[in-house]
Amino acid sequence: LSVLLTCCAAQTLDVDGDKIVEVLTRLANFSDHENPAVTRILFTPNDMLARKFVKDLMREANLVIREDPMGNIFGRWEGSDPTAPVVLTGSHTDAIPQAGMYDGTVGVIGAIEAVAALQRAGFRPARPLEVLMFSSEEPTRFGLSCSGSRALAGALREEELEGRRDAEGRHYLQVANEVGYGAASTSQLLATSRLPPGAVAHFVELHIEQGPLLEREGVSIGVVTAIAAPSALEVVFAGEGGHAGGQLMPDRNDAGLAGAELALAVEAAVLATGAADTVGTTGTFEVAPGAVNSVPREARLGIDIRDIDGPRRDGVVAAVLAAAQEIAEKRKVRLSSRVLNQDPPATCHPDIVEAVAGAAQQLGLASRRLVSRAYHDALFMARVAPTGMIFIPCRNGWSHRPDEFASPADIANGVRVLALTLARLAGG
Ligand code: GLV
Ligand code: MN
Ligand code: MN
Numbered sequence: 001l002s003v004l005l006t007c008c009a010a011q012t013l014d015v016d017g018d019k020i021v022e023v024l025t026r027l028a029n030f031s032d033h034e035n036p037a038v039t040r041i042l043f044t045p046n047d048m049l050a051r052k053f054v055k056d057l058m059r060e061a062n063l064v065i066r067e068d069p070m071g072n073i074f075g076r077w078e079g080s081d082p083t084a085p086v087v088l089t090g091s092h093t094d095a096i097p098q099a100g101m102y103d104g105t106v107g108v109i110g111a112i113e114a115v116a117a118l119q120r121a122g123f124r125p126a127r128p129l130e131v132l133m134f135s136s137e138e139p140t141r142f143g144l145s146c147s148g149s150r151a152l153a154g155a156l157r158e159e160e161l162e163g164r165r166d167a168e169g170r171h172y173l174q175v176a177n178e179v180g181y182g183a184a185s186t187s188q189l190l191a192t193s194r195l196p197p198g199a200v201a202h203f204v205e206l207h208i209e210q211g212p213l214l215e216r217e218g219v220s221i222g223v224v225t226a227i228a229a230p231s232a233l234e235v236v237f238a239g240e241g242g243h244a245g246g247q248l249m250p251d252r253n254d255a256g257l258a259g260a261e262l263a264l265a266v267e268a269a270v271l272a273t274g275a276a277d278t279v280g281t282t283g284t285f286e287v288a289p290g291a292v293n294s295v296p297r298e299a300r301l302g303i304d305i306r307d308i309d310g311p312r313r314d315g316v317v318a319a320v321l322a323a324a325q326e327i328a329e330k331r332k333v334r335l336s337s338r339v340l341n342q343d344p345p346a347t348c349h350p351d352i353v354e355a356v357a358g359a360a361q362q363l364g365l366a367s368r369r370l371v372s373r374a375y376h377d378a379l380f381m382a383r384v385a386p387t388g389m390i391f392i393p394c395r396n397g398w399s400h401r402p403d404e405f406a407s408p409a410d411i412a413n414g415v416r417v418l419a420l421t422l423a424r425l426a427g428g
């Protein structure tokens with residue numbers, strides 16, 4: 001720590017927020033929707049351009065690049081003890097449809113900048129430091145969140161990955177192979193992506209809060225103590241459909257109305273817990289055939305349920321599935337449902353909580369502890385290494401929308417805290 005204090009005192013740690021935002025803005029141009037909306041789906045041409053952009057930045061920061069078969073990208077700064085377990089930091093650059101330019105990207109571009117700032121300050125890590133860009137934190141393409149980190153943590157089964165198809169009916173391995181990642185088989189893909197036990201000393205992720213607390217309280221740094229348990233369901237109701245004029249009301253089994261009832265049942269089940277930490281969203285709701293003069297034959301709902309309390313979240317999932325069953329019987333529609341994921345929450349490691357809080361204090365920045373209601377790759381990295389997260393404020397807590405915003409000053413603060421945290425964890 002004494003080395004750290006002399007070489008990386010706040011005043012020597014030079015981080016330029018405007019420059020980082022300029023890089024983030026360039027990255028935001030790799031998007032399927034026009035600025036300010038960002039849409040960047042796994043292994044699409046824009047995702048591949050973003051990957052090249054990130055690798056070029058890593059090279060400029062003198063990092064040695066390694067990519068695994070899942071498409072996770074690592075940039076390594078060698079430690080004075082190259083055999084020591086690595087200190088890892090990173091996040092994602094994929095973006096759900098019509099998202100903003102800060103979710104995930106701040107933790108990738110910011111990590112490269114944190115390393116560059118440490119290099120400029122003359123710091124030399126004892127443990128190797130690696131910046132990581134995870135593959136597919138967002139579930140958009142394959143309905144599976146955190147694909148890259150699940151694989152790294154050995155938390156992804158072969159059947160689970162093979163069971164996922166994109167809209168064209170293709171699976172992860174196929175698409176990965178087409179863009180130059182991948183392996184001979186899914187089992188090899190997973191086996192060769194898994195981190196060896198003990199390989200990671202610490203993992204820390206910088207991210208925008210995606211909630212309103214820091215901005216509301218005028219606090220610069222959020223020290224994350226836990227990550228909520230996410231779950232996603234897909235429910236399909238199927239009826240007979242028919243002519244909107246010809247088919248009399250008593251003769252219908254309208255799948256759309258079954259879906260509408262279920263969306264309300266999700267809200268009711270969530271509110272019934274009485275806990276502010278329980279949240280549920282019917283984020284997709286498609287009816288087919290989708291014509292104004294046609295009784296919906298099919299309703300397909302994507303439902304997201306989360307809680308910081310795992311068992312309480314599981315109770316809501318069970319209540320929603322029971323409601324779907326009841327609605328299907330009442331409305332005489334067929335039901336099929338699938339739990340896409342039902343992951344436990346994660347607790348951040350006290351050593352990293354302390355390191356982040358200490359770094360903020362060293363920089364004279366106000367901090368507070370909070371939980372993450374969004375999920376992150378840190379949720380899975382916590383299974384293989386002591387893990388923590390650093391949050392910075394974002395405007396109105398907005399995220400997953402084009403007007404998502406974090407100020408250059410807040411980003412620079414987050415990057416400084418990350419840099420000092422990494423220095424503390426890596427040792428100098
Ligand atoms: C990921 O972005 C999430 O939904 O938390
Ligand atoms: Mn996101
Ligand atoms: Mn994110």
Ligand code: MN
Nearest residue numbers: 137374375376
């Ligand atoms: Mn997320």
